[in-house]
Every structure is written in C-alpha cells, then in structure tokens.
Amino acid sequence: MTHHTVPAYAALSPQAPLERITVPRREPGEHDILIEIKYAGICHSDIHTVRGEWGAGGDYPIVPGHEIAGVVSAVGAGVTRHTVGDRVGVGCFVDSCRTCESCRAGLEQYCTGELGMVGTYAATGRDGRTTHGGYSTHIVVDENYVLRIPDGIPLDAAAPLLCAGITVYSPLAHWQAGPGKKVAVVGLGGLGHMGVKIAHAMGAEVTVLSQSLRKKDDGLRLGADHYYATSDPATFTALAGTFDLIVNTVSADIDLDSYLSLLKTDGTLVQLGAPEKPLPIAPFALITRRRSFAGSMIGGIPETQKMLDFCGEHGLGADIEVIRADQINEAYERVLASDVRYRFVIDAATI
Ligand SMILES: [Zn+2]
C-alpha cells in the first residue's frame, strides 16, 4: 500500500512529553477521504492513553486526538457522502466490522465483530496498521466514519463535539431528556459543560451537581437552572427523589448510593467515566424505587450526525481555549488540574 507522511504530535513513550514527528497516512482508497485537519480537541482519554494508564501499553509513537474538525481535501473514486471542501469531523473511531448486530443498528461503538470498534488512535485498523489520531495536519478515513459539520458551528468549537458532545448527547437522547424532565449533570468539565448545554436545548430542567460552587456563574450561563455543591451534605437532603436522569461525567470514585437517592421512581443514573476500582452499590437504593444504574459510551455514526445537526440548529459548540501545538504538554498539565474552561483545542496550522 502506498502512503505519504504528515507532521503530527506524538508521545514516544509513556513518560515522554509529546513532540513533533511525522507519521504515515495511507493514500485515499476508493471509499476514503483525505481530511485537512483544522482543529483537534484535547480529551482526558488522550492523556490516559499516551501515559499508558489504560493498560493498552500499545505501540509508540502514539498520536492522540479523536475530536477532529477539518475540511475534505480529496476523495476516493467511490466516495458519495462527502465532496472536496466539505466541513467534516471524525470522532473516537474510524472503522468497525460493519456486519454485527450493533454495526447494522448504527451502534458501531458497541461493535461485537472480530474487528471491533477501531479507535481513531492507538488501535489496529483493517489493514493491520496502527491508527494515528488528530494531533496532525491530515488524516485519511473511510467515508462511512466521517461526519458532516453544520455551517452554523465554527470548526474550532465543533471539534470537542466529536467526543465530549456525543458522549453526553447519547444518554440524554436515549433516556429522553426533554420538557418536563429533571436532569442532573454531575461535574462541570469538558463533558459536563456540553451536557448542560445539550440538556437545556432539549428542553429539560437542568441541575449541575459539582463539588463546589466555584463555577456556578458559568453553569447558569451555560443553561443550568440550578447549581448545587456535592461537598455540602445538605444538597443530598434537599434533592432526594428529584431527578428523572442523572448523567455522571466524573471518573473519580463517587458514593453511588447517595446519588441514586436523588432519583425519582424509575429514574436512571448513567455512568460515563470509569473509576479505577469497582464502585460498591447497595441494591436497596435501586429496589425501593425501581431505579436503574446504567452506562453509556460515546455514540454511533448516525447518532453522532444527529447530535451535530442538533447542535447546528441550536447554535451549540464547546467553550474552548485554542492553543498552539507547542503548548500541548502544558495543556495536559492544566487538564489534569481541571484548569480549563472547558476544552483545549489545538490549531492544526501550528503543527
Ligand atoms: Zn474523548
């Protein structure tokens, strides 16, 4: 297979800061699209992956980045879904088996086929090569895994929608956040701030449950109706039995029983992040009010397109801080210190 090389920022080992290298990209095949990347968001999982914290221990160099926004610069002969000049996005995966029950239902993120969901970086593709992500100037992706970005969303603010946006949109849509529903978003970070915007745009009554009231003004500006500090035990008394849906965007350990107690009868607590250790749960908290504890992971291609169209209609993008590529390492430290409102986005022109 022929290929060419493009500049990228990569980690060469778990301990090393990211640095500029070149990586191979395949020549666009019949159904491939060559995308000129304009912006790439920095997701917390990029940091976990390059530092080997998720046990992948994969092949270095790792080029992270699965919140990609750019413009189509070339298409293969058989491409029908996109044309040169289109504004497009790529999220957390670039391929899947395409034949299993999940793939046929448009739930490619839950692919059970032999190939499985092929991550946008640090995964092994159909061609046996390691995938390289969006901290780069160009990427080649099969047209079926490329999304349209509506004109109403600037590309830099659109990039984080491809992971953070869909991660919160999918459970909000699945558990039917909307008018008459009380939704709580736990944590006001990259995911949480999009959760507030999207749940509000869906018409739900939105409450932020954050450790402190430090970001209260932001939360209300983003669309929350209420804002409570979870460090205050009075919050759990005041809000007992309140919510139809709680979306937990925080990966740290939480006291599940306390959060479950905030659900109404038939309410659902959805876990989006994964703490390192198992979380204890007292079944009594579920049984007494037919509550559910659930999980959700990103979203499939059709739903990701739906989310982008929804955000386009409602004028929603992420709140971002655009950085140069040579600021990535510094940005990582700031993400780990929760010192970002609310997503770093790399300007690919600086790679
Ligand atoms: Zn992500």
Ligand SMILES: [Zn+2]
């Ligand atoms: Zn599949």
